[in-house]
Amino acid sequence: MTFTPPATPVLLHVCCAPCSGAIIEALCSQGVRPTVFWSNSNILSADENVRRLAVLRPFAARFGVEVIEDEYDHADWLTFVRDQLEAEESHVRGRLGRQTPDLAGYPERGARCEMCFRYRLLRAARYAAANGFGCLTTSLASSRWKSLEQVDAAGSWAVARANAEAAGAGDHAAATVSWWPQNWRKGGLQERRSAIIREENFYNQTFCGCEFSLNHNPSGTCPATADTTESTNTKTI
């Protein structure tokens, strides 16, 4: 894959090793050594969070890539996603229609997932602004199980909010962060992603991360490895 390297340090939000391996490899091969930001409070338990992070660490270390571990707080993620959904949906229905959303009632690639992306990318964007990274991207959309449009919308929303917060606080040292909406499935990366998963024998994740995704496995195979066999997902490719 080829791309124009950003003229600023890159913060790469990473959701898991299977989704990020080919991205880290591609960036480093073109002289861009990102810093990885692990922020995945969507994962339903601290044990599962640690287990997924432990798969990433040795892979990133081989490329000399630093991994920053964000605080894990699943309760805070639940509150944020519920509040965001309530605000978005009451805006559509009007104030009289305000009601607490049932997070289990949304399908994957539905509105709950976009709010989930907002949470993780906002934390990444705030870290980027506070630590001199002018560019933020993510591995979230490297899987066909995710919506590129939702990830891009959430990324743009996150950097706009983080930049506004920094400006509002009068933080003149904060970087202005740009969202890098690179399609990390193109240029052979989809194929390389699958190859790395096989070569590295990465931990076989059987669900996306949150408790609402536990029983959502439509292909009957692992979401991390299903990309090697699934061919009919027209919505997200």
Ligand code: SF4
């Ligand atoms: S299914 Fe995945 S992307 Fe959607 S809310 Fe759950 S953890 Fe987030």
